[in-house]
Amino acid sequence: MSSAGTYLTHLECSACGVVHDADQLQTVCRSCGKVLLARYDLATARVELSRDNLAGRPRSLWRYVELLPVRNTEHVVTLGEGWTPLLPATGLGRALGCGRLWLKDEGLNPTGSFKARGMSVAVSRARELGVTRLGTPSAGNAACAMSAYAARAGVDAYVFMPVDAPAMNQAECVAYGAHLFLVKGLIGDCGQIVRREGQARGWFDVSTLREPYRAEGKKTMGYELAEQLGWRLPDVVVYPTGGGTGIVGMWKAFDEMEALGWIDSRRPRMISVQSDGCAPIVRAFQQGTPNAEAWPNAQTIAAGLRVPSAIGDYLILEALRKSHGTAVAVSDGEILEAMREITRLEGVFVSTEAAATVAGLRRLIEAGQVDSDEEIVLFLTGSGLLTSEVVDVARPVLDPGDVEGCRRAIDREG
Numbered sequence: 001m002s003s004a005g006t007y008l009t010h011l012e013c014s015a016c017g018v019v020h021d022a023d024q025l026q027t028v029c030r031s032c033g034k035v036l037l038a039r040y041d042l043a044t045a046r047v048e049l050s051r052d053n054l055a056g057r058p059r060s061l062w063r064y065v066e067l068l069p070v071r072n073t074e075h076v077v078t079l080g081e082g083w084t085p086l087l088p089a090t091g092l093g094r095a096l097g098c099g100r101l102w103l104k105d106e107g108l109n110p111t112g113s114f115k116a117r118g119m120s121v122a123v124s125r126a127r128e129l130g131v132t133r134l135g136t137p138s139a140g141n142a143a144c145a146m147s148a149y150a151a152r153a154g155v156d157a158y159v160f161m162p163v164d165a166p167a168m169n170q171a172e173c174v175a176y177g178a179h180l181f182l183v184k185g186l187i188g189d190c191g192q193i194v195r196r197e198g199q200a201r202g203w204f205d206v207s208t209l210r211e212p213y214r215a216e217g218k219k220t221m222g223y224e225l226a227e228q229l230g231w232r233l234p235d236v237v238v239y240p241t242g243g244g245t246g247i248v249g250m251w252k253a254f255d256e257m258e259a260l261g262w263i264d265s266r267r268p269r270m271i272s273v274q275s276d277g278c279a280p281i282v283r284a285f286q287q288g289t290p291n292a293e294a295w296p297n298a299q300t301i302a303a304g305l306r307v308p309s310a311i312g313d314y315l316i317l318e319a320l321r322k323s324h325g326t327a328v329a330v331s332d333g334e335i336l337e338a339m340r341e342i343t344r345l346e347g348v349f350v351s352t353e354a355a356a357t358v359a360g361l362r363r364l365i366e367a368g369q370v371d372s373d374e375e376i377v378l379f380l381t382g383s384g385l386l387t388s389e390v391v392d393v394a395r396p397v398l399d400p401g402d403v404e405g406c407r408r409a410i411d412r413e414g
């Protein structure tokens with residue numbers, strides 16, 4: 001890797017603009033409590049770093065190392081995250097009537113979801129700044145990713161999950177050696193415990209957008225999209241939205257790439273898909289408000305989308321509006337149907353959250369908000385293995401001694 005080191009300069013509050021030292025541990029803005037974003041010396045990078053420099057680099061998100069926040073690459077904690085395939089979706093495209101449909105298969109990331117991107121970068125930077133204990137509330141996938149990178153980095157992980165979080169997520173965290181606690185409540189209750197106990201115990205809280213670097217990991221989805229499409233962007237990006245780190249990160253990446261001279265000023269329409277059992281961003285988008293009110297009694301089979309209140313709501317809504325995108329809510333029934341459809345037509349087994357993008361696209365096509373000749377990318381954020389409990393596997397059981405019974409059962413299957 002020929003690298004001049006990171007161009008990271010400082011952290012800037014996305015709401016009030018107050019500058020923070022990037023070489024100190026930071027969480028949210030000390031002045032207003034909103035989200036801090038990492039800033040880079042892009043003017044110098046524009047002169048020194050061209051997109052041609054990327055050829056031959058590692059096939060992971062660390063190929064963009066100068067635009068990531070680690071000062072010394074010895075601190076990088078990697079499991080090979082990122083540089084996931086961008087697959088043409090001919091079968092699903094035909095079914096939906098889309099001529100140019102792509103799938104970004106994030107389920108191939110370590111731990112089976114794109115949470116690995118954010119955690120690789122956040123854990124790397126936290127360790128570089130001296131952190132030895134990490135804490136997080138999580139619906140499941142973020143906890144697994146944090147636990148994996150903590151194990152690899154040799155730091156302690158403290159994880160707080162709702163008591164009804166998927167058993168697979170619980171098992172995986174324990175397997176990585178994390179300290180796992182189950183909480184009688186939702187993710188917000190978990191977050192309160194992390195903040196209440198964490199300070200005295202020295203846990204660095206890596207909750208979504210409450211530290212500045214998970215978004216930097218997720219922004220690489222934007223860089224990859226441009227690079228994989230030959231340095232242009234699609235017309236439409238469909239993204240299953242919970243805390244919104246991915247949308248916020250990609251939107252930031254597009255601006256960075258334009259400042260670097262890598263892409264022009266055209267942007268995709270950014271589209272958030274949520275579940276109709278927890279759709280605070282959809283409601284706020286439709287009402288035209290800059291912030292989203294908390295969603296009461298959030299309920300959905302898409303656990304990663306069960307985020308009733310997102311600290312980065314204003315940033316998500318800004319990206320949707322500036323891009324002339326939109327937000328759409330789908331039902332659990334539509335999600336399950338979409339999961340069957342994409343998996344059978346494309347051979348990509350996706351999680352419930354990822355399937356929501358297919359259901360959302362179907363709605364948009366029916367409403368005439370997306371045209372059949374537009375280039376569309378669906379972000380398939382998690383592997384179906386993460387949510388396999390929703391697949392109905394009631395199958396015939398055969399008794400090998402009952403020859404006639406076997407034959408009848410197989411005949412019925414056709």
Ligand SMILES: *Cc1c(COP(=O)(O)O)cnc(C)c1O
Binds near residue numbers: 114241305382383
């Ligand atoms: C966390 C998660 C989401 C939501 O991602 P955000 O960037 O926080 O909006 C979507 N899909 C899966 C599989 C997730 O784990």
Ligand SMILES: [Zn+2]
Binds near residue numbers: 015030032
């Ligand atoms: Zn601020």
